[in-house]
Every structure is written in C-alpha cells, then in structure tokens.
Amino acid sequence: MDHLFQIGEISQFFDVPASTLRYWEEKGILHPEKQSENHYREYSIEDLMTISDVIFYKNLGLQLKEIRDMDRLTPVQHGQLFAEKLSELEQQQKLLTHRMEKLRRHIQAVKILEELKNDPYQESGIDTDCIVSFDLIEREKLCQYIEDPYLYSRVQHSQTLPKEQRGITVSSDMAKSFPETSILWKKETNRYLTFLMKEEITAGFPNDLPCHLAHIQKTHRTGSIISRFLLCAQECGRTYDYYKTFVEILS
Structure with a gap:
C-alpha cells in the first residue's frame, strides 16, 4: 500500500498552511482521499507531486485557475501562456527599475x-x-x-x-x-x-x-x-x- 500523509505532515513538509491546501482542494486543484470514518484528508505520493507543481507554477506568477487548467493546454498553448507571463514580469521589472531610480534620486x-x-x-x-x-x-x-x-x-x-x-x-x-x-x-x-x-x-x-x-x-x-x-x-x-x-x- 502506498504511504499516505496527513494534512499536518504535508503542511509542515512544504511549509504551506493547511488552510491553503484546503483552498487548493476547494478550487479543484488537489483531490486528497478522505477517510470514511472521520473524513480526515490523506495525501498520496501523486498529491505531493501535484503540490510541488502548484508551488512551482505559483512561483512563476501563474494564477490558480491557470494552474488548474494546465493539463488541458496543448504545448503551443503552454508556450503562449509562459510568454505572456514573461512579458508581464518584464513590465513589472521596468516599473520596479523606474521606482528604484526615483528612490535613489x-x-x-x-x-x-x-x-x-x-x-x-x-x-x-x-x-x-x-x-x-x-x-x-x-x-x-x-x-x-x-x-x-x-x-x-x-x-x-x-x-x-x-x-x-x-x-x-x-x-x-x-x-x-x-x-x-x-x-x-x-x-x-x-x-x-x-x-x-x-x-x-x-x-x-x-x-x-x-x-x-x-x-x-x-x-x-x-x-x-x-x-x-x-x-x-x-x-x-x-x-x-x-x-x-x-x-x-x-x-
């Protein structure tokens, strides 16, 4: 039987609040099993991989809705999405550079x-x-x-x-x-x-x-x-x- 993890273990392992994990589940990104007798969430190895991907994509600036729909995108659509995010970051970088220059002045x-x-x-x-x-x-x-x-x-x-x-x-x-x-x-x-x-x-x-x-x-x-x-x-x-x-x- 695959090893299963409780929400507290997952929260500590990834340094992600349990409330955030529940929110991701509410938004249809995570699908942990629930024990029939007490409804405790149990996370599998596959869930760990999903959480790792969510954190990775969030660190790139993607929204939860975009992350949830990633598996439905074609390779071309993946490229378009990442190009859009890169463009957004470049604009933010220009804005930050401008603000930093004004602060220096x-x-x-x-x-x-x-x-x-x-x-x-x-x-x-x-x-x-x-x-x-x-x-x-x-x-x-x-x-x-x-x-x-x-x-x-x-x-x-x-x-x-x-x-x-x-x-x-x-x-x-x-x-x-x-x-x-x-x-x-x-x-x-x-x-x-x-x-x-x-x-x-x-x-x-x-x-x-x-x-x-x-x-x-x-x-x-x-x-x-x-x-x-x-x-x-x-x-x-x-x-x-x-x-x-x-x-x-x-x-």
Whole structure:
C-alpha cells in the first residue's frame, strides 16, 4: 500500500498552511482521499507531486485557475501562456527599475541637503541649462515634476529679489521647443555659490534667502538666483521646503 500523509505532515513538509491546501482542494486543484470514518484528508505520493507543481507554477506568477487548467493546454498553448507571463514580469521589472531610480534620486536629495547644511557657500557650476515657466494646469510639465521634483525651480535676481518666477528646468535641446516668452532663465555663466535655502510652510512662507544673500554680498557681486527643490520635511517641529540654491557670482 502506498504511504499516505496527513494534512499536518504535508503542511509542515512544504511549509504551506493547511488552510491553503484546503483552498487548493476547494478550487479543484488537489483531490486528497478522505477517510470514511472521520473524513480526515490523506495525501498520496501523486498529491505531493501535484503540490510541488502548484508551488512551482505559483512561483512563476501563474494564477490558480491557470494552474488548474494546465493539463488541458496543448504545448503551443503552454508556450503562449509562459510568454505572456514573461512579458508581464518584464513590465513589472521596468516599473520596479523606474521606482528604484526615483528612490535613489530622493535619497540623493537628502544627501545634498546634508552636504549643503554642513558646508555652505561652495563655488560650483550650475546643473541646469534653462528654466521655462510652469503652471500647475500644464499637464505635461506637471507630469515632469511628478517624475522628478528636483526639476521644479525658482528664478530670482539679486537686484529684484521679491520678483520671483517659478518654472521647470529643461535641457538646452528641449528649450528650443518652447516659445521665447516662456523661458525664464538661460545659463550664461557657470560660476555660482551654493547653499541650502529653507522656506517655512506657514503664513507668508518666510525663507532665509535674504540672510544668505546678504552674507555672500559682503564679498561678491551677485546676479541670478536659482533655487531647485529638494524635499519637504520637518525641523524642530516646523515644516519646511528645502531648496538647493545657486547664486550667480559676477566678475
């Protein structure tokens, strides 16, 4: 007589909950024998093979209905099903890769914040070529911002500080596709001082840009001011928007 196994043994052997085995039986995938006197399930060697196949196919991403119907498929249909599953996994892989890249950018924003906080007023080039106007009702630009918030930029000038414009940074090649009237700023020089600007999320939205600018102007003539969004976070119980700010140094 072939050796028979109780549901508890099968559950422990495969590390599959007994409730899952019962569910597979309910869905017509498993067909264990039941003792006539107590209706206990008894699993045969053949059932072990079936369970092994179910686990294998589930690990490939197949649904229970697909697994149940596997024996009814032709070889060609098997190939089509597996090709569909492979395509689904490839799409999921692309999505995961995209999400991971966005997470890396956010982690980088946090690192930049800390670097600027610990070592402000370092001279550097600016990491954008052009900034175009941005209105929240412009769907395409809003989608660009959703993909990468660092694209969101504020444009000011040292001589007219309150006159602020907000836009999206674009490459020099992309800038050619925008009308001249929508261009807020273009890179003409590449000498800037960088620092962390923070703006409190409260009435009036006060920020510390004037303080930074006054400090820099003790030793430098300044021009354009570009602030690129990093993240929104709390500090000492207050909520701030943080920006990497570039102040143009004039010769």
